[in-house]
Amino acid sequence: LTYIEQRGIIQYIEFRGIDQEEEEAAMKKRTMEHTELLVLSLLSQGDLYGYQMIVELERRSEHAFDMKEGTLYPILHGLERQGAVEAYEAEGPNGRVRKYYRLTKKGGKYLKDQREEWRSYSEAVNAVLRSCEAG
Amino acid sequence: MEYKRFGEWREAALNQVRYWPDHDAIGRELESHYEDHRDDLIRIGWPQEEAEAHALAALGDPEAVGKALDREHSPWLGRLFTVSRVALVITCFLYVSLIFSNDFDLTHFVNSFRPFSVKEAAGELRVEWYNEEAHPAYLGDCVATAGRGRAVQACDFTLTPVKALEWETYGAYRTLITIQVEWSPRYWGMEPTFDDELCVRYNGGEADNIRSRFGFYEHGGSYEPAWAHVHANSYSVRGFRNTALSVELATEEPAEWVELYYPYGDNDWTLRVELEAVE
Numbered sequence: 235l236t237y238i239e240q241r242g243i244i245q246y247i248e249f250r251g252i253d254q255e256e257e258e259a260a261m262k263k264r265t266m267e268h269t270e271l272l273v274l275s276l277l278s279q280g281d282l283y284g285y286q287m288i289v290e291l292e293r294r295s296e297h298a299f300d301m302k303e304g305t306l307y308p309i310l311h312g313l314e315r316q317g318a319v320e321a322y323e324a325e326g327p328n329g330r331v332r333k334y335y336r337l338t339k340k341g342g343k344y345l346k347d348q349r350e351e352w353r354s355y356s357e358a359v360n361a362v363l364r365s366c367e368a369g
Numbered sequence: 370m371e372y373k374r375f376g377e378w379r380e381a382a383l384n385q386v387r388y389w390p391d392h393d394a395i396g397r398e399l400e401s402h403y404e405d406h407r408d409d410l411i412r413i414g415w416p417q418e419e420a421e422a423h424a425l426a427a428l429g430d431p432e433a434v435g436k437a438l439d440r441e442h443s444p445w446l447g448r449l450f451t452v453s454r455v456a457l458v459i460t461c462f463l464y465v466s467l468i469f470s471n472d473f474d475l476t477h478f479v480n481s482f483r484p485f486s487v488k489e490a491a492g493e494l495r496v497e498w499y500n501e502e503a504h505p506a507y508l509g510d511c512v513a514t515a516g517r518g519r520a521v522q523a524c525d526f527t528l529t530p531v532k533a534l535e536w537e538t539y540g541a542y543r544t545l546i547t548i549q550v551e552w553s554p555r556y557w558g559m560e561p562t563f564d565d566e567l568c569v570r571y572n573g574g575e576a577d578n579i580r581s582r583f584g585f586y587e588h589g590g591s592y593e594p595a596w597a598h599v600h601a602n603s604y605s606v607r608g609f610r611n612t613a614l615s616v617e618l619a620t621e622e623p624a625e626w627v628e629l630y631y632p633y634g635d636n637d638w639t640l641r642v643e644l645e646a647v648e
Contacts, residue, residue, distance in 0.1 A: 302429025308437035
């Protein structure tokens with residue numbers, strides 16, 4: 235985006251008067267998309283149930299992700315509805331029946347797209363940061 | 370609001386989910402998560418009460434979680450899914466009932482194209498009805514036949530003579546004629562009553578229409594007067610009603626032609642089948 239275009243967007247945003255609530259909703263949406271990507275990445279390693287995913291996310295991110303655990307389930311159910319994952323019930327070692335999630339073919343393709351999108355986005359952000367540091 | 374027990378938390382979350390058939394499954398999954406977390410904390414030395422409180426707090430706000438779940442378990446999508454499953458079950462049921470109903474009897478359907486088989490060997494003829502053992506009366510020398518006739522329109526019926534055979538047995542003659550009858554769907558529900566009303570005439574006069582093809586002795590054990598038995602098998606094919614009509618005639622003298630007369634309101638019709646003598 236050129237400077238003028240950016241200005242234009244900023245003015246448009248100001249004109250629309252985006253309030254705190256909308257901003258929070260947008261943030262939530264972004265967080266949800268990222269969580270979807272993380273969940274699908276975990277499932278590409280093997281079948282997991284919800285609690286295992288939370289534990290794995292904490293372990294692999296070195297406790298950087300601090301999400302409310304209950305919010306994982308709407309994301310999982312949404313992915314299941316879209317056909318990106320499928321669920322089945324199985325008994326765990328302690329006899330408790332758990333709902334496991336498995337990545338589907340469609341989910342694998344979705345993960346690939348999301349991963350590429352994330353990489354190009356993070357590369358763009360890094361490029362801006364690097365140029366600012368150098369400048 | 371502070372939720373001290375998991376049961377309260379779950380109820381608060383599920384209250385937000387409008388599609389109630391999914392409540393059980395969601396509740397079980399959340400409970401399993403909560404118990405796993407609580408048990409892990411106890412295992413590393415947390416006191417039970419604190420472990421429960423921590424595991425519950427980690428789940429987050431039940432109303433927010435419930436609202437998010439509600440979006441994924443939309444009542445409309447759920448109902449649509451339920452309705453489609455019910456529709457599938459009904460369709461399967463109707464399909465199976467159609468196949469096993471009297472209207473679509475597979476045996477009748479197959480037999481309608483081959484209602485009787487005829488074996489001719491060294492001038493001897495053997496007629497077998499619907500895979501049954503041949504009755505002695507259905508064994509004899511073939512004296513006359515008629516091949517497949519062209520389809521003719523008679524009022525609302527399309528009649529196609531399929532085959533006719535005449536043979537000599539016990540010093541008398543039997544004639545078997547099969548006709549394919551198709552009629553317009555406009556007349557669904559008005560099943561023709563060929564069995565009762567079809568009149569069978571031949572060169573010797575009119576035959577008595579008897580109800581049972583084994584009615585020879587009921588008929589007095591005689592071929593005078595001649596008698597006929599009419600048998601109609603109805604079924605549906607691609608929405609059209611069809612009847613495989615079989616007419617059996619027993620006469621003292623050989624039949625040279627047979628006329629089938631059907632009184633159908635103001636539109637009576639007669640179909641004549643000419644038999645050709647076998648040299």
